[in-house]
Each structure stands twice: as structure tokens, then as C-alpha cells.
Amino acid sequence: MTNFIAVANQKGGVGKTTIALHLAALAHETDQRTLLVDLDQQGSATFLASGKPNQHRTTEGTVLDLWDEAINTAPIRESVFGFDYLQASYQLDMVDDDVAAALKALLTLDKCGYDTIIIDCPPAPGVRQIVPLLIADRHVVPITADSLGTQGLVSTWQQHTRQIRPQNTDIDFRIVINLHKLMSGTQKAVIEQLQEKMGDYLVQPALTDREAVKHALRAGKPIWAYSKEPFAEDWRIVCESLLLSASEDESAEVDEPENAQELLDAQGAGA
Secondary structure (H helix, E strand, O other): OOEEEEEOOOOOOOOHHHHHHHHHHHHHHOOOOEEEEEOOOOOHHHHHHHOOOOOOOOOOOOHHHHHOOOOOOOOOEEOOOOOEEEOOOOOHHHHOOOHHHHHHHHHHHHHOOOOEEEEEOOOOOOHHHHHHHHHOOEEEEEEOOOHHHHHHHHHHHHHHHHHHOOOOOOOEEEEEEOOEOOOOHHHHHHHHHHHHHHHHHEEOOOOEOOHHHHHHHHOOOOHHHHOOOHHHHHHHHHHHHHHOOOOOOOOOOOOOOOOHHHHHHHHHHHO
16 A cells, blocks of 8 residues: 655745655655655656656656656656656646546546555645645655754644645644754754744754755765764654654554634744
């Protein structure tokens, strides 16, 4: 049975694609048949998976083919990392008006024989974000520990509790703090509030802000294969935790906070 992981947040600039690529890389390293699906029309995951910056500037041979019933075979390619990927198209917004069609298209992936499918979703809360969450086993939410990052988390949590969870009752929700600045007292305060109010959903440790992570991806490697610094091992630890299926992860069953809106308090600390 395929394990679907959707990486999504309603805020850009939080390292969503970076985390999606690292999840796919580790799944591949651990002998899981792995597919990365790029649903963000900016095509960042496609660029890094292919090594070609303009790879997404087409409508042919892309993830859009899943919506075309006349095409029987998905245009799956092998990435520079070794895992398979379905590339984005710069015109992906043409499928943003039909939830049923998107659901039908993405569910065809369940028949492709993959152990793990990672879906890199766009930041806009439309069809290409909502539908992957309706079929996902796990929702990974990258955030930054600042006021804008927690604001994005609040919006994403509201979407989870009001739209997604009522229809996908088995979905698991996980928060990853990315781009953490170790010397920032403000970020430290925000993290402490998150640990207090959403600690059961928070994956540890926080991932620090390092240029080496970008360099690694451009070299076609996950950071732990590029650097032997301790922060690189943190990436592996976080990805290992996120790749555990809900049945394997003892922390997957957690009680929902009584008042998730209290997360708004963290914004004051990050202002």
C-alpha cells in the first residue's frame, strides 16, 4: 500500500520543496520505491530533480498528463537523486477549478506500485493543495519560527481541522521548524510557545538555516551526503521520523489542542 505524504503550508519561503526533496531522497536511500510529484507551477522541485531550470516551461510530458484520460502512462522520469519524479508545468493552474477531476487524477498514482509518494504542493490553498491532503496519510507542514511563519501555521491548521480532517480522518499532521536561526532570541521564544501548544505535532530537532543545504541540492545530493556537520544529521533524523507510517509512528495518535487559535499568541513574540 502506497504511503502518501503531502508537504504543504499556506506560506511560501519556508523550505517546503527542500523538505520534500530530502524526504524523497531518504525514502529512495532506504530502498523504498519512491515518487516525487511536483504540483507547484513554479517548478522548483522539478528544477532540482532534473538539474534543468526551465524544465517546467511546458505542458507536455508533465503531471498534467494525469488529468488527460487519453494518456495511459504517466510521464515519470528518474531524478538526479535516483528517485522518480513527475514534473510540474508552468500552466498547472489550468486544473485548479475541479476538485473531482484532481482527485481522480491523483488517485491513479496509487496504482503505480510505489511504496512512498511525496507531493510538493503550492502555497495557495486551492485544488492542488487541498486534494493531495484529502488522499494523504501524512501532512508535513514546514514553518519558520517567526510571526509570518506562525501565521501561516494557523491558516494551515484551520484548513486541517475544518476542511481536511472531516473528510480524511486518518491523516496525520506534523510540523517541522525550518530555517531556524540559532542566535535569534525571538525565534527561541516562538519555538517554546509552539512546543507548549502544539508539541505533540512538532518534529524535533529544528532545522537550522544553512547555505550548505541549497548547495547540496544543486549538487544532486541530500545534505547528509554532502556535509558531515551535525546539522546535516538533524535533517536525516527529521526525515526518518516523517517517513514512518502512521501505524509505525507511536506519536501519530495525539489529542487535538483545545484551542489551536492560541497559536496566534506566538505571532506577538515574533513581531
